[in-house]
Amino acid sequence: MPYLNITEVESGVTSLAAAFPATDLIELPEPTFEGRTCHALRIGTHRLEPKPAVVLIGGAHAREWGSCEILVNLAADLLHAHAGGTGLAYGGTSFTSAQVRAIMEKLDVVVFPLVNPDGRHYSQTVDPMWRRNRNPAQSGGNPAAVGVDLNRNYDHLFDYRTAFHPSAPVQVSDNPANPDQVYQGPEPFSEPEPRNVRWLLDHFVRTRWFVDVHSYTQKMLYVWGDDHNQSVDPAKNFRNPLFDGKRGLKDGLLYAEFIEKGDADDSAVLAERFCEALKGVRGKKYSPEPGFDLYPTCGTSDDYTYARHIVSGQEEEKILAFTVEWGMDFHPPWAEMEKIVLDVDAGLVQFCLTALA
Ligand SMILES: [Zn+2]
Structure with missing residues (x-):
């Protein structure tokens, strides 16, 4: 089986919703620029009971094809195993039927496998390396300037020229024709796709964990x-203008972003357990690490999602947020991608179990 096209990703979601009662099909409110409607799937029994939710999204970056397959397959695995009363086996990592049942009964698992259908369609039919959506509004008629990097469009340190040190290698641009395709868009949440993700987080008020599936680098x-983590000085935080112009230096001591020690520890444990279960499948080594260790960023889904409770002042709304970077290629040969699907799904099942513990 080759990679799924966008119609097949959609039918994967809708057919699981039709086949399994322990699901809800969720229509996202915002159509894409090309008029496509997106769907997510809520998985879990006891629909009417208040349960914590884990929100899993993928396919925001068009060329990172396998993210959609990873999430559709995860949903199918959980639903089939639960319905059949079986466990799950991924190579050398396996889970018992009781563990599957615990996830299905105690969590709402919300799977949104294709955030950016316009971009995926373009990547699969015209330009395999396309990363952005297909919104031409800021392009000025230049085909190379079409689209926004959806994982730079969230409302977090969006004004990077103010927030970051001029020498910080922050991976973002305010130029629509930026050749690295990291154009952030004209303003935070200018694009319907991140607004759909925000809507999911608003809709599932008990969301406590969030994972955005990307490729690549095995992390x-x-x-x-935006900067190194620290848990000693709360004044050094993304909202404090005293530290504008100081963020994002790899080896600088001017700034490091505050995170509560408990959150840093819990995040590290969730990431480590994910990597351990993944490694158990066939030995692939993924690194659990803060996003800044890859390169400085702003406007990303994970920082925005974790920062929501700080901005709102509502501690009970806290969401621990993550980004998977699977594999070592944007779209590896399908025979390898099939194995990566098993790797990452084992990690995500363990992630859900660790969240529950
Ligand atoms: Zn990506």
Whole structure:
């Protein structure tokens, strides 16, 4: 089986919703620029009971094809195993039927496998290296300037020229024709696709964990992405203008982003357990690390999602947020991608179990 096209990803979601009663099909409110409607799937029994939710999204970056397959397959695995009363086996990593049942009964698992259908369609039919959505509004008629990097469009340190040190190698641009395709868009949440993700987080008020599936580099990243983490000086935080112009230096001591020690520890444990279960499948080594260790970023889904409770002042709304960077290629040969699907799904099942513990 080759990679799924966008119709097949959609039908994967809708057919699971039709086949399994322990699901809800969720229509996202915002159509894409090309008029496509997106769907997510809520998985879990006891629909009416208040349960914590884990939100899993993928396919925001168009060329990172396998993310959609990873999430559709995860949903199918959980639903089939639960319905059949079986466990799950991924190579050398396996889970018992009781563990599957615990995930299905005690969590709402919300799977949104294709955030950016316009971009995926373009990547699979025209330009395999396409990363952005297909919104031409800021392009000025230049085909190379179409689209926004959806994982730079969230409302977090969006004004990077103010927030970061001029020498910080922050991976973002305010130029629509930026050749690295990291154009952030004209303003935070200018694009319907991140607004759909925000809507999911608003809709599932008990969301406590969030994972955005990307490729590549074989990492499981957690917050923060703008600078090193520290848990000693709360004044050094993304909202404090005293530290504008100081963020994002790799070896600088001017700044490091505050994260509560408990959150840093919990995030590290969740990322480590993910990597251990993944390694058990066939030995692939993924690194659990803060996002900043990859490169400094702003406007990303994970930092935005974790920062929501700080901005709102509502501690009970806290969401621990992560980014998977699977594999070592944007779209490896399908025979390898099939194995990566098993790797990452084993990690994500363990992630859910660790969250529950
Ligand atoms: Zn990506």
